[in-house]
Amino acid sequence: MRLRPGGERPSTLLGAPRRPARLQLQPHYDPEAFGRFSEAIARLLGTARYLVFQTVVVFSWISWNVVFRDHPFGFDPYPFILLTLALSLQASYAAPLILLAQNRQAERDREEAEIDRRTNTRLQADTEYLARELAAIRLALGEMPTREYLAEELDSLQAEVRRLQARLERERRDPAATAD
Numbered sequence: 001m002r003l004r005p006g007g008e009r010p011s012t013l014l015g016a017p018r019r020p021a022r023l024q025l026q027p028h029y030d031p032e033a034f035g036r037f038s039e040a041i042a043r044l045l046g047t048a049r050y051l052v053f054q055t056v057v058v059f060s061w062i063s064w065n066v067v068f069r070d071h072p073f074g075f076d077p078y079p080f081i082l083l084t085l086a087l088s089l090q091a092s093y094a095a096p097l098i099l100l101a102q103n104r105q106a107e108r109d110r111e112e113a114e115i116d117r118r119t120n121t122r123l124q125a126d127t128e129y130l131a132r133e134l135a136a137i138r139l140a141l142g143e144m145p146t147r148e149y150l151a152e153e154l155d156s157l158q159a160e161v162r163r164l165q166a167r168l169e170r171e172r173r174d175p176a177a178t179a180d
Contacts, residue, residue, distance in 0.1 A: 034100075035104050038100040038101045039105075041098075042100075042101035042102075045094055046098075058083065058087075061076070061083050065080065065083075066078075
């Protein structure tokens with residue numbers, strides 16, 4: 001047992017987590033899980049299969065209640081109040097779920113557009129850099145000798161070499177001519 005310097009026992013240890021003073025009964029939901037659920041519902045409600053299924057259910061409901069209108073098996077007589085209530089309830093839940101799914105999709109589209117914008121900005125900067133480099137290369141190539149210029153220079157050098165060789169030959173034959 002550890003005691004405080006004053007001799008009294010500690011009420012809590014510093015290494016132990018604190019316990020809440022009272023129980024908090026707040027509902028907790030995972031927004032991502034709820035969003036995925038709403039997207040799944042929206043994908044289901046947006047299919048032809050669901051439309052056909054709902055049409056079959058409504059047609060069966062109405063047919064059943066028309067055929068058995070005077071029997072105890074008919075559970076929703078002619079104005080079909082229960083069917084209207086069921087469809088209204090389905091619509092009241094489907095509309096917000098579809099809107100939530102659309103909002104999530106819009107958020108994903110915004111994020112993707114932002115990524116595309118950043119990518120395009122980088123690509124534009126890279127393109128401008130490459131254009132400047134290409135312009136610098138073109139300017140540098142403009143100062144470089146061309147094939148024709150080099151051929152002319154080689155021809156003039158060969159002519160100069162031939163002239164010098166001829167002069168050397170003459171000097172070898174006639175050393176007195178070098179005094180000129």
